[in-house]
Amino acid sequence: MSGLRLLVRDVxxxxxxxxREAPLRGRDLGxxxxxxxxxxxxxxxTIEAVGRMRDLSRVLEPRDHEVVEVDARGRCAIPGxxxxxxxxxxxxxxxxxxxxxxxxxxYEALHARGGGILATVRATRAAGEEGLRAAVERHRRWMxxxxxxxxxxxxxxxxxxxxxxASLRAIRAxxxxxxxxxxxxxxPELDGDAGAYLDFALAEVxxxxxxxxxxxxxxxxxxxxxxxxxxxxxxACREAGLALRLHGDQFSEQGAVPLAIELGARSxxxxxxxxxxxxxxxxxxxxxxxxxxxxxxxxxQPMPPARALVDAGAAVALATDFNPGSAFCExxxxxxxxxxxxxxxxxxxxxxxxxxxxxxxxxxxxxLGRLAPGYRADLVLLDAPxxxxxxxxxAGDLVxxxxxxxxxxxxx
Amino acid sequence: MSGLRLLVRDVxxxxxxxxREAPLRGRDLGxxxxxxxxxxxxxxxTIEAVGRMRDLSRVLEPRDHEVVEVDARGRCAIPGxxxxxxxxxxxxxxxxxxxxxxxxxxYEALHARGGGILATVRATRAAGEEGLRAAVERHRRWMxxxxxxxxxxxxxxxxxxxxxxASLRAIRAxxxxxxxxxxxxxxPELDGDAGAYLDFALAEVxxxxxxxxxxxxxxxxxxxxxxxxxxxxxxACREAGLALRLHGDQFSEQGAVPLAIELGARSxxxxxxxxxxxxxxxxxxxxxxxxxxxxxxxxxQPMPPARALVDAGAAVALATDFNPGSAFCExxxxxxxxxxxxxxxxxxxxxxxxxxxxxxxxxxxxxLGRLAPGYRADLVLLDAPxxxxxxxxxAGDLVxxxxxxxxxxxxx
Numbered sequence: 001m002s003g004l005r006l007l008v009r010d011v012x013x014x015x016x017x018x019x020r021e022a023p024l025r026g027r028d029l030g031x032x033x034x035x036x037x038x039x040x041x042x043x044x045x046t047i048e049a050v051g052r053m054r055d056l057s058r059v060l061e062p063r064d065h066e067v068v069e070v071d072a073r074g075r076c077a078i079p080g081x082x083x084x085x086x087x088x089x090x091x092x093x094x095x096x097x098x099x100x101x102x103x104x105x106x107y108e109a110l111h112a113r114g115g116g117i118l119a120t121v122r123a124t125r126a127a128g129e130e131g132l133r134a135a136v137e138r139h140r141r142w143m144x145x146x147x148x149x150x151x152x153x154x155x156x157x158x159x160x161x162x163x164x165x166a167s168l169r170a171i172r173a174x175x176x177x178x179x180x181x182x183x184x185x186x187x188p189e190l191d192g193d194a195g196a197y198l199d200f201a202l203a204e205v206x207x208x209x210x211x212x213x214x215x216x217x218x219x220x221x222x223x224x225x226x227x228x229x230x231x232x233x234x235x236a237c238r239e240a241g242l243a244l245r246l247h248g249d250q251f252s253e254q255g256a257v258p259l260a261i262e263l264g265a266r267s268x269x270x271x272x273x274x275x276x277x278x279x280x281x282x283x284x285x286x287x288x289x290x291x292x293x294x295x296x297x298x299x300x301q302p303m304p305p306a307r308a309l310v311d312a313g314a315a316v317a318l319a320t321d322f323n324p325g326s327a328f329c330e331x332x333x334x335x336x337x338x339x340x341x342x343x344x345x346x347x348x349x350x351x352x353x354x355x356x357x358x359x360x361x362x363x364x365x366x367x368l369g370r371l372a373p374g375y376r377a378d379l380v381l382l383d384a385p386x387x388x389x390x391x392x393x394x395a396g397d398l399v400x401x402x403x404x405x406x407x408x409x410x411x412x
Numbered sequence: 413m414s415g416l417r418l419l420v421r422d423v424x425x426x427x428x429x430x431x432r433e434a435p436l437r438g439r440d441l442g443x444x445x446x447x448x449x450x451x452x453x454x455x456x457x458t459i460e461a462v463g464r465m466r467d468l469s470r471v472l473e474p475r476d477h478e479v480v481e482v483d484a485r486g487r488c489a490i491p492g493x494x495x496x497x498x499x500x501x502x503x504x505x506x507x508x509x510x511x512x513x514x515x516x517x518x519y520e521a522l523h524a525r526g527g528g529i530l531a532t533v534r535a536t537r538a539a540g541e542e543g544l545r546a547a548v549e550r551h552r553r554w555m556x557x558x559x560x561x562x563x564x565x566x567x568x569x570x571x572x573x574x575x576x577x578a579s580l581r582a583i584r585a586x587x588x589x590x591x592x593x594x595x596x597x598x599x600p601e602l603d604g605d606a607g608a609y610l611d612f613a614l615a616e617v618x619x620x621x622x623x624x625x626x627x628x629x630x631x632x633x634x635x636x637x638x639x640x641x642x643x644x645x646x647x648a649c650r651e652a653g654l655a656l657r658l659h660g661d662q663f664s665e666q667g668a669v670p671l672a673i674e675l676g677a678r679s680x681x682x683x684x685x686x687x688x689x690x691x692x693x694x695x696x697x698x699x700x701x702x703x704x705x706x707x708x709x710x711x712x713q714p715m716p717p718a719r720a721l722v723d724a725g726a727a728v729a730l731a732t733d734f735n736p737g738s739a740f741c742e743x744x745x746x747x748x749x750x751x752x753x754x755x756x757x758x759x760x761x762x763x764x765x766x767x768x769x770x771x772x773x774x775x776x777x778x779x780l781g782r783l784a785p786g787y788r789a790d791l792v793l794l795d796a797p798x799x800x801x802x803x804x805x806x807a808g809d810l811v812x813x814x815x816x817x818x819x820x821x822x823x824x
Contacts, residue, residue, distance in 0.1 A: 093798065093801075093804070095798045095800045098759075099752075099804075102753070102759065102803070297806070329808070334806065341710055342709075345514065388511055392511075392740055393741075394710060394741035395743040395807045396740075
């Protein structure tokens with residue numbers, strides 16, 4: 001093995017989803033392997049070995065040189081967190097709208113009045129490509145401070161060719177995994193004509209978007225796109241080689257779950273309004289249910305039926321939904337706390353949901369989401385005596401250090 | 413003016429509760445004064461002047477020397493946050509119980525089974541005075557990272573003479589304001605005999621506790637102390653010179669509100685179960701309603717009737733309830749986010765509730781909770797372009813710097 005080797009040693013507790021399968025479902029979701037007094041040995045960007053300190057001499061010869069050591073006494077190690085649903089490519093903020101909503105205005109009412117998504121579209125178009133790159137890079141650093149070492153991010157605040165493509169490029173430039181959310185809203189210049197907008201987007205943006213993005217996404221909801229429009233958009237995107245995602249059942253059931261299953265989407269995301277039929281259908285399918293509890297909290301919406309989904313056998317992932325309007329929150333640890341307190345998921349289930357299962361949604365579960373040999377050496381050291389502080393320490397300043405691709409990175 | 417002067421300059425936005433009154437009620441609660449492009453001039457531990465940069469030359473002569481400058485470009489300044497309800501004097505954690513609760517066990521059921529508060533009593537008694545001092549000091553640093561520059565903390569995990577007094581001393585040693593929560597639970601050695609425990613606590617602990625603490629507090633709830641026991645405890649504490657607080661209406665209405673009003677308590681805290689009669693009674697009284705939304709979130713309980721309390725004219729404060737069992741959360745910014753998203757309070761109301769009104773609960777509103785001349789020079793610089801990110805940036809890494817008593821302090 002050549003190249004730099006990094007030894008993270010004396011880890012108080014190391015916790016990782018068990019096994020090698022993905023996605024984890026049902027009881028397997030809560031199967032976390034915990035090693036006390038552990039080490040992680042990284043070779044280049046990859047994990048070479050994981051074990052207990054007493055067994056370290058079996059993998060590390062005394063004469064081994066060029067091993068850099070990281071002292072993790074009093075700290076716990078978990079896999080680098082994977083955020084599989086963010087809208088990190090935006091400029092500006094929606095703090096004014098947030099204050100109005102605290103005073104009683106509904107999210108849907110603000111959206112209908114030209115606030116909401118379209119307010120961010122104006123700011124994002126005005127930012128220019130450089131401004132967008134700076135914004136996504138800033139958001140990447142915010143996420144990293146909370147332990148997110150891999151993030152997906154969507155376009156969708158451009159809604160014109162130039163800004164949609166600039167958004168996707170900015171996400172790539174910051175190391176994110178880009179999703180083309182071409183069907184997020186109808187831009188103001190088309191005055192609500194969703195069909196005309198899709199004509200434009202599929203003809204003018206898709207060919208280039210498909211070269212940059214890995215997946216396509218659509219906001220299927222009253223006031224956004226209906227099921228027929230979503231089907232048209234997603235079908236064209238699939239033909240262009242993109243994986244499929246859907247925003248579905250956030251405020252009302254509009255057919256997102258059956259459409260996701262029919263089209264073989266990787267995920268359907270939100271599900272706050274999903275009823276028992278949707279739960280059962282997802283449990284029988286290969287579509288992962290991506291739950292976004294910070295969004296539900298931020299909007300004061302009901303929480304998604306997480307316990308029912310897990311118990312029925314659905315594949316479940318957790319993500320932040322980081323965006324300026326409905327979830328100004330980049331913290332996956334907060335989402336784990338909400339999972340434990342609001343979604344009735346155990347800390348172990350929450351961990352798997354924002355590591356291995358989130359990696360599965362991004363098509364990377366063979367390399368990301370576990371601390372095991374052959375996986376990418378992305379790990380988070382928690383300032384905590386028990387790894388479950390990830391969920392327990394609500395809004396705590398928990399991330400002591402992050403190692404990305406085998407290298408420690410500065411958080412601030 | 414002698415001594416060190418510190419100039420915080422080029423503040424993007426400075427936000428402070430307006431006026432000089434305390435507590436703020438009704439519409440006054442949301443009256444925040446915002447200055448763009450501002451400065452704060454501190455002389456020693458006190459604020460000498462606050463204003464806009466264009467007016468700086470009127471208060472600072474060009475020949476003034478010994479002025480240390482802090483560059484606050486791109487940052488917002490708010491008063492140092494005041495946490496008026498914490499249980500920071502504990503050892504150990506309750507992460508195991510947290511995981512059990514995520515799997516469905518109720519807080520009251522765990523408490524009845526000898527888990528809950530009594531689990532922390534065992535750990536706290538075992539820690540010894542040095543261990544307790546180290547724990548409170550660690551918790552103080554955690555709070556400071558979230559912008560809390562003044563904190564109250566309660567004893568109540570000792571329930572014997574030695575550990576109760578050691579807890580109060582540890583709080584003082586860390587710079588906190590101690591409250592004797594002698595009536596938190598009946599210790600295991602008294603086997604549920606609340607009367608016998610109060611005999612002991614009032615005879616053996618109160619005389620010395622009254623020399624260290626500023627206030628006394630009681631947990632008035634099913635399974636803890638009833639109204640008659642609370643009255644007995646608080647009356648004796650008042651005679652010993654302590655201000656009075658009550659934990660009331662957390663799970664059920666047991667007469668805490670009328671008792672607090674009758675005895676002239678400074679506050680009644682929790683109020684998740686308070687009905688319309690309690691709201692009306694508090695609005696007519698001088699008792700401050702201390703709301704603890706992180707605790708309600710942590711336990712999955714209903715939120716307290718914050719909007720009704722404010723609209724009725726009650727004095728309302730916000731606090732974390734930081735403790736290992738029901739609110740492992742030291743972040744007042746998170747409480748502000750919960751206030752805006754769950755309690756229907758505006759960011760301005762939330763700010764006043766955890767600054768000036770919290771200072772009022774601690775008897776210090778003449779010196780703490782505002783950025784204005786004569787107040788203590790405690791301020792927080794937020795890494796944000798708008799001060800309302802305090803509530804808007806959910807679980808954000810928001811606190812860029814803290815100045816305590818006119819001196820910048822290291823956060824990490």
